Each structure stands twice: as C-alpha cells, then as structure tokens.
Amino acid sequence: MIVFRTALLAAGLATTLALPACDIKSATASETDPPTAVTTDSATVVAPVAAPVAAAPASIPAASVASAAVIYARPQVPILCYHQIRDWRPRDSKSAKDYIVPVDAFKKQIQMLADSGYHTILPDQLYAYLATGAPLPPKPVMLTFDDTDLDQFTVARPELEKHGFKAVYFVMTVSLGRPKYMSKAQVKQLADEGNVIGSHTWDHHNVKKYQGQDWVTQIEKPTKTLEEITGQKITYFAYPFGLWNPEAIPELKKRGFVAAFSLAEKRDQQDPLFTIRRIIASGYWTPRTLHNSMVRSF
Numbered sequence: 001m002i003v004f005r006t007a008l009l010a011a012g013l014a015t016t017l018a019l020p021a022c023d024i025k026s027a028t029a030s031e032t033d034p035p036t037a038v039t040t041d042s043a044t045v046v047a048p049v050a051a052p053v054a055a056a057p058a059s060i061p062a063a064s065v066a067s068a069a070v071i072y073a074r075p076q077v078p079i080l081c082y083h084q085i086r087d088w089r090p091r092d093s094k095s096a097k098d099y100i101v102p103v104d105a106f107k108k109q110i111q112m113l114a115d116s117g118y119h120t121i122l123p124d125q126l127y128a129y130l131a132t133g134a135p136l137p138p139k140p141v142m143l144t145f146d147d148t149d150l151d152q153f154t155v156a157r158p159e160l161e162k163h164g165f166k167a168v169y170f171v172m173t174v175s176l177g178r179p180k181y182m183s184k185a186q187v188k189q190l191a192d193e194g195n196v197i198g199s200h201t202w203d204h205h206n207v208k209k210y211q212g213q214d215w216v217t218q219i220e221k222p223t224k225t226l227e228e229i230t231g232q233k234i235t236y237f238a239y240p241f242g243l244w245n246p247e248a249i250p251e252l253k254k255r256g257f258v259a260a261f262s263l264a265e266k267r268d269q270q271d272p273l274f275t276i277r278r279i280i281a282s283g284y285w286t287p288r289t290l291h292n293s294m295v296r297s298f
C-alpha cells in the first residue's frame with residue numbers, strides 16, 4: 001500500500017510540481033520580438049499533407065548511420081513538449097502554468113503552426129533524418145505530449161486532427177485508467193490513428209537515480225505494457241523531467257530504444273540521438289511567442 005501511495009504521489013507530482021526542467025531560456029521570449037509570419041484568425045481547415053514515409057530505424061543498416069559528430073551538426077528540428085491542455089484554475093501556481101496550456105491558447109498555437117506552413121513529423125522520420133540525412137517535409141515540427149493526461153486525448157487530439165497533424169504521446173503507465181488520465185483503450189486509439197506512443201517510465205522517477213531493478217520496474221515492464229496495448233514496438237523514450245545522465249544511455253539502448261528525448265538542456269555530443277532537445281510550450285505563450293521560441297531554440 002505504501003508503494004502504491006508513493007507511486008500515486010509521484011504521478012500527481014509529475015504533472016503539478018515537476019518544474020525543475022522548465023525551459024527558462026525560451027520562456028523569456030519577448031512579445032516585442034520582430035514580427036513573424038504568423039496569423040491566428042484563419043478558420044481554414046487544411047487538408048492533411050501526406051508525410052514522406054520514413055524507414056523504420058531497425059531497417060537502417062548500422063553502416064548507414066552517420067557519426068555522432070555529423071548527427072550533432074545537423075540543424076535541429078523544433079520539438080514542442082506539452083503536458084496539460086486545460087483552462088487555468090485559481091489554485092494553479094504561477095510556475096505550473098508553464099505546464100498547463102489553456103484550451104484557447106493551445107488552439108491558437110496549433111492554428112499558427114498550420115497557418116505558417118508547418119508539417120508535423122514523427123520520430124521515425126526524425127531518426128531517418130538525423131541518422132542518414134533523409135529528407136523532411138518543409139517546416140517540420142514535432143509535437144509531443146507527456147504524462148498521459150486525459151485532456152491530451154479529449155482536447156488536443158481533435159484539434160490536431162483538424163489540421164492532419166500527428167503527435168507523440170509519452171505515457172507513464174502508472175496513470176493509465178486513473179481519473180483525469182488516459183485509458184489503455186485511448187492510448188491504443190492514438191496509436192491506431194497513426195500517432196506514436198513512447199515510453200515515459202512507470203511512475204516518473206528520475207532516470208539519474210536508477211539502480212539494478214529500477215531499470216526493470218521503470219523501463220522494461222512499462223514499455224512491454226505499452227507494446228501489449230498498442231501492438232507496436234516501442235522504441236522512443238522521454239526522460240522524466242528531461243533529466244538524463246551518460247550512464248542511462250547504454251541502458252536504454254540495451255532495451256531496444258533507438259532515441260530518447262530530453263528538454264531544453266544541451267545535447268550529449270557523444271550520443272545526440274539519446275538527448276534530442278524539446279522545449280516546453282508554455283501556457284503563457286501567444287502564438288507569436290511560441291514561434292519566436294521555436295526559431296530561437298532550435
């Protein structure tokens with residue numbers, strides 16, 4: 001019971017208090033920056049653009065994978081990280097609001113991406129680009145959603161669908177089926193609809209502290225659970241709080257992962273595929289601030 005309560009607490013903390021990895025640099029993007037070509041008042045519904053089909057990482061021969069230095073030197077693709085998509089409540093703290101994007105603000109951010117000609121890409125495309133230089137669609141962006149919050153399914157998903165956008169959902173399995181979190185059936189539906197499900201541990205413990213059995217509890221078992229739910233191989237991982245250390249990378253590789261996502265900190269020059277950067281799209285950001293942050297951070 002103690003174990004369960006601890007897990008519950010950790011899961012709750014993950015979405016409300018997990019703030020140390022906040023992207024300070026881009027959060028300071030100014031509203032007075034030079035105007036960018038963004039409009040947010042269009043009601044146009046854009047037809048889905050067929051994305052180039054990327055080779056699965058497993059089908060790319062090791063000899064074709066570029067060196068770490070070449071991968072590190074390639075221009076980064078902007079990757080956005082979202083958590084909760086819901087209107088702010090009086091009790092939400094100032095810092096938590098970076099992690100809670102109000103519904104209207106989210107719709108405007110996504111509309112801006114569509115109006116500005118962005119195309120969402122998925123991790124296999126990103127991997128093929130980074131590893132082999134495979135082409136990407138014009139103005140690529142990756143949308144990622146962490147922590148299994150229900151509003152990602154009920155609010156974000158239909159909004160993305162309007163624009164033919166796909167996303168990556170990094171699921172922590174302890175939350176599945178709990179109130180305010182997605183169910184297994186919803187995670188399966190996301191996968192069936194062409195989104196990618198990634199692993200985000202069992203209950204959001206910091207990877208830097210894992211020892212021995214922790215790798216089974218936090219990585220192996222939850223990833224197997226996600227594979228059973230989706231019927232697909234899970235090969236992408238997001239570090240809780242964006243925190244990683246060099247010791248974690250071989251452990252992830254050993255367990256079949258091909259890439260891992262952090263937050264805004266520097267990448268590892270030895271292993272850029274396992275320290276792919278993302279920025280948290282803040283609840284405070286207008287579409288223009290988001291765009292400026294994307295341009296500045298990647």
Ligand SMILES: [Zn+2]
Binds near residue numbers: 241
């Ligand atoms: Zn998380």
